Amino acid sequence: MSKRIFIVYGHHNSKTSFNAAIRDTFISEVKKKGHEIDLINLHQENSLNFFDGTPPNEQVLDYRKRLEQCDIMFMISPCYNLRASAILENWIDLVLAPKWFFAFKRVVGNWGYPVPGAMKNKLAIMSMSYGGNIFSIQTWFQNMPFRRIKAGVLKLGGMKIEYARFYEVLPGMKEEKFAKDMEKIRKLARQL
Numbered sequence: 001m002s003k004r005i006f007i008v009y010g011h012h013n014s015k016t017s018f019n020a021a022i023r024d025t026f027i028s029e030v031k032k033k034g035h036e037i038d039l040i041n042l043h044q045e046n047s048l049n050f051f052d053g054t055p056p057n058e059q060v061l062d063y064r065k066r067l068e069q070c071d072i073m074f075m076i077s078p079c080y081n082l083r084a085s086a087i088l089e090n091w092i093d094l095v096l097a098p099k100w101f102f103a104f105k106r107v108v109g110n111w112g113y114p115v116p117g118a119m120k121n122k123l124a125i126m127s128m129s130y131g132g133n134i135f136s137i138q139t140w141f142q143n144m145p146f147r148r149i150k151a152g153v154l155k156l157g158g159m160k161i162e163y164a165r166f167y168e169v170l171p172g173m174k175e176e177k178f179a180k181d182m183e184k185i186r187k188l189a190r191q192l
Contacts, residue, residue: 003192005030006070007039010077010088014041018169018178019076022127025182026074029189038066042087051093056100063095068118072192073159074125078169084128084149092153102156116158124159125188126150129166164188 007027011019027037046059056064067073075092077084084092098104101119106112126149154161166181 002034003071004036005072008075009041010085012043018129022185025185026189029186048094060094072123076127078129114156120158124154125162127164129169
């Protein structure tokens with residue numbers, strides 16, 4: 001069955017970066033299966049303001065409407081300072097926000113639990129690329145962005161989650177490693 005996939009691309013290099021290769025490989029593979037793509041490149045969109053407590057603007061409301069029409073949300077970003085790129089983080093803060101994405105059910109005082117919103121039971125895929133070596137990232141840093149985005153954001157919205165990590169994404173990356181990483185993306189796309 002054909003699915004609609006909303007891709008949020010959060011890397012400044014939209015042509016030759018490793019993240020661009022992930023995006024293009026994924027799109028090529030899912031199109032073979034007949035899926036539809038709704039792609040936004042955050043660096044080519046109108047810049048979103050930072051959250052200041054005001055209601056969502058028309059651009060944010062449009063993203064939400066498009067997300068409601070999708071079956072899958074796929075976010076692609078490099079890891080900068082143990083988090084996704086600032087432009088993607090800001091998009092998450094504004095678009096995947098209460099009360100549209102989740103709300104809180106108050107039990108007593110300030111205690112309660114999250115109640116999923118408009119994206120409940122949809123699939124979220126997060127692709128994060130790390131420039132450092134695999135040993136240090138896996139040993140000390142891996143869980144920070146993983147936990148924050150997966151458990152701190154996507155689970156609040158009740159989404160099913162796939163998380164793709166790519167290590168040692170450096171200019172001198174060997175062709176064999178690059179090919180192996182792209183096959184990982186093809187396999188992910190074929191499983192949808």
